[in-house]
Amino acid sequence: MAALSRTDLLTWVNELLQLNYTRVEQCGTGGAYCQIFDSIYGDIPMTRVKMNAKHEYEFVANFKVLQNVFKAKKIDKPVPIEKLVKCKMQDNLEFLQWIKRFWDSNYGGQGYDAVGRRRGAPTDTPATIAPLTGPRSASGLGAAGRSGGKTPISGHRAGSTQPNEAMQNLQTQLRDMSTHMEGLEKERDFYFAKLRDIEILVQQQVEALERSGQQDEALKEIQRILYSTEDGFEVPDSTAQPEDEETF
Structure with missing residues (x-):
């Protein structure tokens, strides 16, 4: 077939x-x-x-x-x-x-x-989901199809619409990049929440074992991985004041 x-x-x-x-x-x-x-x-x-x-x-x-x-x-x-x-x-x-x-x-x-x-769940999946690519973003069709770009103001010379189209393309790319960044931030928060749940669970198990005079090397190793840092990265101090906050 x-x-x-x-x-x-x-x-x-x-x-x-x-x-x-x-x-x-x-x-x-x-x-x-x-x-x-x-x-x-x-x-x-x-x-x-x-x-x-x-x-x-x-x-x-x-x-x-x-x-x-x-x-x-x-x-x-x-x-x-x-x-x-x-x-x-x-x-x-x-x-x-x-x-x-x-x-x-x-x-x-x-x-x-x-x-x-699906119990009436919304299905408004965006029509264009794939990551930005150079040729797609550079085309006039990409800007008009995704952002509903405005028609250039009449009265200009025939060739004067080109800068306007370029501006629309840049604005479209900026909007797409902002949406992509929002997605990355949500994805970061999603996995950070999972790691936090694991951290709490491990800590509870370690404390329970310590109270009974025992320890688990596997749990200790998990904690070591969770709390390890790399050069140039420091775990934020939750007690520190934000840098842009002034005190008098």
Whole structure:
């Protein structure tokens, strides 16, 4: 059977899941993949799937759900998470084509309430997720398509719109970089919170062992790793005053 085109696949995904995806790359968030398998089996934990994921660490969490599904259903197919979460067209197109073939072979024809299964969770995944690339950012289409750039003010000479387009492109890149930075900050906070939970748990276990006159070398080694520093990096002193705070 011939592989479906991007347009055909998007039409199928949107009709099955009641979405409004415009690019195959949007499947790189992992949410649609998870719900396609839910349409087959009906028991995927959709409450753990973030359909409007916007950051890579959220995409990875969705794909972890998908990996668990593959393991539970004994589906012998590697999930190339590292590639798919980059939201590149070719990688996601190939994976989606495989999923469509799997769905055709395993879907029982039962009705599927996509909105109900995700409990009305928002699905406003951005139309363009892939990281910035030079050619894309430099094109006028990139600025107009993503930022709704304003039409140059009329009355200028024909050639005078070029600087305006360049400015719009720079503004678009700045907005995309700000969004990317926000994502990195959230990802940092996400993993820092996990490390903090590990630190507290280890500390509690160490103190409990010390009270009973025992110790655990593995826990001590974990603490050593947690508290180790590198040249040029110092652990912030939480008791110190901010540098920009003046006292009188």
